[in-house]
Amino acid sequence: MNAREQRLGICSSLPLSALLLLTFIAPLLAIAAFSIMPAKVFTLAHIPDFSAYAEFVREGYWKSLAWSLGMAAVATGLLLVICWPLAYAMVRIFKRFTLIITLLVVMTLFVSENIRLFGWVITLMKGGLFEGYMHSWTGIGFDGLLYNVPVIIFGLVYIYLPFMLFPLTQGISMIPDDARYAAADMGANRWQIFKEVELPLAAPGIVVGSLLTFVLAAGAVAESKLLGGQAVIVISDDVESAFTYGQNWPLGSALAMVLIMVISVLIVVTLMKVDLDKVMGKVK
Amino acid sequence: MKRHTSINILFYLYGLLTLAFLYLPVVAVGFASISKSRYLRFPIRKYATGWYGKALTSDTVMDLLSTSVTIAVIVTVVSLVIGFFGALAFARYQWRFRKLYQKLILLPIFFPQTVLGLALLMWFNTLGITPTWKTAIIAHLVWITPIVTLIIAIRAYGFDPSLEDAARDMGCSNWQIMKEVTIPLLMPAVTSAGLFAFLLSWGNFPLSLFTTGADSTLPEWLYAKMVSGYSPLVPTLGVLSVAASAAVIATAFFIRAMIPAVKQARRNYQQAH
Numbered sequence: 001m002n003a004r005e006q007r008l009g010i011c012s013s014l015p016l017s018a019l020l021l022l023t024f025i026a027p028l029l030a031i032a033a034f035s036i037m038p039a040k041v042f043t044l045a046h047i048p049d050f051s052a053y054a055e056f057v058r059e060g061y062w063k064s065l066a067w068s069l070g071m072a073a074v075a076t077g078l079l080l081v082i083c084w085p086l087a088y089a090m091v092r093i094f095k096r097f098t099l100i101i102t103l104l105v106v107m108t109l110f111v112s113e114n115i116r117l118f119g120w121v122i123t124l125m126k127g128g129l130f131e132g133y134m135h136s137w138t139g140i141g142f143d144g145l146l147y148n149v150p151v152i153i154f155g156l157v158y159i160y161l162p163f164m165l166f167p168l169t170q171g172i173s174m175i176p177d178d179a180r181y182a183a184a185d186m187g188a189n190r191w192q193i194f195k196e197v198e199l200p201l202a203a204p205g206i207v208v209g210s211l212l213t214f215v216l217a218a219g220a221v222a223e224s225k226l227l228g229g230q231a232v233i234v235i236s237d238d239v240e241s242a243f244t245y246g247q248n249w250p251l252g253s254a255l256a257m258v259l260i261m262v263i264s265v266l267i268v269v270t271l272m273k274v275d276l277d278k279v280m281g282k283v284k
Numbered sequence: 285m286k287r288h289t290s291i292n293i294l295f296y297l298y299g300l301l302t303l304a305f306l307y308l309p310v311v312a313v314g315f316a317s318i319s320k321s322r323y324l325r326f327p328i329r330k331y332a333t334g335w336y337g338k339a340l341t342s343d344t345v346m347d348l349l350s351t352s353v354t355i356a357v358i359v360t361v362v363s364l365v366i367g368f369f370g371a372l373a374f375a376r377y378q379w380r381f382r383k384l385y386q387k388l389i390l391l392p393i394f395f396p397q398t399v400l401g402l403a404l405l406m407w408f409n410t411l412g413i414t415p416t417w418k419t420a421i422i423a424h425l426v427w428i429t430p431i432v433t434l435i436i437a438i439r440a441y442g443f444d445p446s447l448e449d450a451a452r453d454m455g456c457s458n459w460q461i462m463k464e465v466t467i468p469l470l471m472p473a474v475t476s477a478g479l480f481a482f483l484l485s486w487g488n489f490p491l492s493l494f495t496t497g498a499d500s501t502l503p504e505w506l507y508a509k510m511v512s513g514y515s516p517l518v519p520t521l522g523v524l525s526v527a528a529s530a531a532v533i534a535t536a537f538f539i540r541a542m543i544p545a546v547k548q549a550r551r552n553y554q555q556a557h
Binding site: 043085218267271 | 292295296298299302303305306307308309310311312313315316324325326327365366367369370372373374375377378379380381382383385386387388389390391392393394395396397398399400402403404405406407409410422423425426429430433434437438441483484486487488489490494502503506507510511518519522525526529530533
């Protein structure tokens with residue numbers, strides 16, 4: 001750590017740090033400050049009274065938070081199960097196909113998520129791609145598959161699949177072949193190798209992938225709005241209506257703060273344990 | 285060995301199935317965009333491309349497109365400049381607060397974008413700035429610059445510091461090292477990061493939703509129409525938006541494929557003279 005590197009490091013980090021301080025940290029502090037203001041004020045020149053947090057409890061906003069966190073947890077669990085075999089195959093089995101999958105999955109990220117969700121709406125609705133064709137071929141129709149809780153979770157799984165898949169592949173590629181062979185030589189069966197060798201060694205990838213999907217899904221709003229209709233209200237939806245229709249910034253800020261605190265605790269606890277140089281630097 | 289191949293086939297099928305799952309809604313939107321009727325219903329009886337004509341001649345659509353493109357171009361340029369140096373600080377230089385800095389960069393990526401958009405809206409109002417498409421650029425930058433930084437950082441990790449030291453020993457100034465060694469070595473990551481920046485900004489809607497004020501980007505307009513009811517222009521513009529992304533990607537691949545040929549041609553030219 002010589003003096004020149006110290007200077008170069010600080011200089012080159014400055015623009016980005018300044019950007020994030022002014023447009024990320026400062027707005028968060030503004031939210032924190034607004035959240036303790038009395039209801040329906042638009043400046044910070046008031047005496048704090050924490051009434052917005054009381055409203056969070058009294059008006060049952062915690063239910064929205066519970067829905068958001070619960071659906072995000074289920075979606076994360078499902079994605080772990082869905083993505084593990086694919087990530088495993090991408091690292092160990094596929095050859096050229098890995099590149100093709102990677103490219104095609106990354107390309108979906110460039111399509112606006114609301115366009116993709118809209119695609120599911122017209123696929124799953126009554127008279128949509130599924131029901132419409134089934135009706136015309138067999139004469140049997142069914143009500144659309146939209147506007148319920150499972151379809152929201154389905155939407156979360158669909159949208160956040162890449163955010164689980166890529167960290168998992170990274171994690172699995174960190175498992176040395178020797179470790180698996182050694183375990184196999186010592187008589188471990190397939191399940192034991194998975195549980196005792198692969199899972200622990202791929203842990204950084206699993207942790208980063210799960211954290212990313214959970215956090216993004218917990219704050220997601222488009223899935224529940226477009227696919228779920230009014231089946232459940234999620235917390236981000238409440239935040240949005242408090243800011244827009246409600247014109248109650250302190251309430252919106254308090255709701256956002258609760259979500260932010262849950263997320264921050266998760267992020268801080270996990271990121272402290274993960275060494276980024278190791279996860280990112282070792283690309284194979 | 286036979287058992288092994290049949291399991292591999294299952295894995296390949298699983299991969300194909302996942303891709304089908306990812307692309308099915310996009311295909312559905314594609315079919316919907318060429319349906320003739322005003323109210324969509326599958327199976328589609330009559331196909332027509334009339335909605336594309338309507339979309340491409342509409343002033344609203346042209347406004348949306350130009351707003352989205354302007355934002356995406358500015359976001360790409362600014363995020364590349366900031367992210368390039370940000371990545372060097374992230375991966376290349378050893379300095380005291382590096383670990384803390386690395387974590388700061390990750391935070392915006394791990395943050396729900398809707399909440400970030402609302403936080404920025406409130407922040408702009410507190411500062412007395414009226415949100416327009418210009419403030420949306422800031423909002424996109426908060427999220428996209430860290431991603432750009434990470435992409436370039438991955439390449440910077442594989443960077444051999446002794447190359448810079450060698451250049452320094454031979455008497456290069458900091459600026460010369462940057463121009464002759466660092467930038468050329470990181471160039472491949474810079475181009476792919478630029479591609480990411482442009483496309484992510486082009487397709488983003490949760491950040492634009494609250495930060496564009498009276499202006500509107502294409503994804504934002506589509507969302508408003510989807511929530512308020514069906515319009516035949518929604519699938520049409522959806523397809524156009526996807527097609528634009530695909531065209532950008534194709535162009536990028538084409539340019540990358542052409543680089544060796546261009547270099548070769550230049551070399552031949554220099555040799556001939």
